Amino acid sequence: MNRFLRVSVAQINPTVGDLRGNREKILQAFDEARKRKSHLVTFPELAITGYPPEDLLLRKKFVSENIKVLRSLVGHANALAAVVGFVDRDKKGRIYNAAAVIFNKRLVAIYHKMYLPNYGIFDEKRYFTAGNQGLLVDFGEFRLGISICEDIWVKESYLYDARYAGSPSLLLNISASPYHAGKGPQRRRLVSRLARRVKAPIVYHNLVGGQDELVFDGGSMVVDRFGRVLAQAKQFEECILTTDILLGKKTPRIPKSLGLREVRSFAEIFSLEKGTPSVSEKNSLLSREGEVYKALVVGTRDYIRKNGFGKVLVGISGGIDSALVARIAVDALGSQNVLGVTMPSRFTSAATYRDAKILAGNLGIRCLEFGIGAVFQAYLGLFKEPFAGLPQDTTEENLQARIRGTILMALSNKFGYLVLTTGNKSEMATGYCTLYGDMAGGFAVIKDVPKTLVFKLVRYRNSLPPKNSIPASILKRAPTAELRPNQRDQDSLPPYSVLDKFLEAYVEKDLPVEAAVKAGVPRNVGLELARMIDANEYKRRQAPPGIKITPKAFGKDRRMPITNHYSSRP
Helix, strand or coil: CEEEEEEEEEECCCCCCCCCHHHHHHHHHHHHHHHCCCCCCCCCCCCCCCCCCCHHHHHHHHHHHHHHHHHHHCCCCCEEEEEEEEECCCCCCCCEEEEEEEEEEEEHHHHEEEEEECCCCCHHCCCCCCCCCCCEECCCCCCEEEEEHHHHCCCHHHHHHHHHHCCCEEEEEEEEEEEECCCCHHHHHHHHHHHHHCCCCCEEEEEEEEEEEEEEEECCCCEEECCCCECCEEECEEEEEEEEEEECCCCCCCCHHHEEEEECCCCCCCCCCCCCCCCCCCCCCCHHHHHHHHHHHHHHHHHHHCCCCCCEECCCCCHHHHHHHHHHHHHHHHHHEEEEECCCCCCCCCCHHHHHHHHHHHHHCCCCCCCCCCHHHHHHHHHCCCCCCCCHHHHHHHHHHHHHHHHHHHHHHHHHHHEECCCCCCHHCCCCCCCCCCCCCCCCCCCCCHHHHHHHHHHHHCCCCCCCCCCCHHCCCCCCCCCCCCHHHHHHHHHHHHHHHHHHHHHHHHCCHCCCCCCCHHHHHHHHHHHHHHHHHHHHHHCCCCCCCCCCCEECCCCCCCCCCCCCCC
């Protein structure tokens, strides 16, 4: 007889530290799973605490309260098995990234994550002790294997041992895997290959939502023992993915040499009622630009809302970066919660001024205007004596940016709106930005978006309803800061196609300059860009947080010392 297990994957968006709110999300998913006649409901890694809780884990009370929440959930798991991510603690006070298996109002088993990531944005070894034993939970003829995130990424894991094949009837991986462009296909290949190796279906359960600079894209999936995707959850959205999984026969023995722990639940939880219609759901995947755009929207929305802000300010220059940020803000929060501010100077062209006004109208946002000419002249007068005899240079250019930053921050102080900065990764990398000027603000939406990708994202968003909300003239105009007559970005920087190619090699792949030269970047350009990137770490350290969308973002991903006399340049 075919035996099916109905699994509901609760792809929730918890908030770090909101133990009560996260508990409510879990209880709501319990209820929904029961309505769907599911046998098992799963939750992501550290669902109770949110991920990553960082130094909250150093507070004993926080860990204790998270354990209390887990215990309170046990009594609600009647006629339903559940796997919930939480923080466990042993008698010696060591803490573990853990998964609790609950069934029929009983805590059946706890698994401790065995492989703790300690690279890029991860520093789990700072907090957690690694587990030392795999777990299989026996439900009669059904055996559930439990793993957490990194456990399936490490090829030295017992999961890849040939002796493990066939041990679980179903392997579950609860995860909090942050998004970057291209991560989804990488996960699908990994999970499919592992399913074929283990000879069992896999439920891969990922977190969704924004947390500071990270965005979790969800995309949870169920694959069969042959690695074929049976069900696919939505990307970047909370949802419950329910599917029926055909289970093979349980192998009678588990090799003792593997050192696995098997826990018996003394219960059967599979087999559907006769006549129950089968369920499954397979959502289509977003395009590359669609993924990145959705990540920016979700990351912006969750940062604003989870931190208690209602409205945001965006300085609108008529350029492409501020246009993209304003469009994202409206998509994330609604036009009624976005205030545009345009601050023209005598260097502002009629075209950019016009486009700023058209953009605000297209987005349906209120737009304030502050001409900065008189303020700028007042500053020039203030510095007339100390600057006497010196030529005008970037000092005067940056004064204009700092005047604009002051205006935005004054509005922010008065009305409690958060300022969204509009600098992109190409500018942040090279220092083509002004401290306390265009860098002033609370959240840097496109901080990790290279300039060439900015153009692609605008074209992508213009293809969606309402179409062409960002004026085509903004796309066609050569990028300029408009801080001096006839200024163009390319006066100070190489073409963005060359700059971004170098960034990918030197920053994201951490390759030497010569590798970028081999990839087509002129050697003299590569040397100068490396110098600029290395010299501007102090600026980046003072930038607001922003959304990670590349494999290596500035900040937690790339932690270079500010005081640094080493150079990888030849």
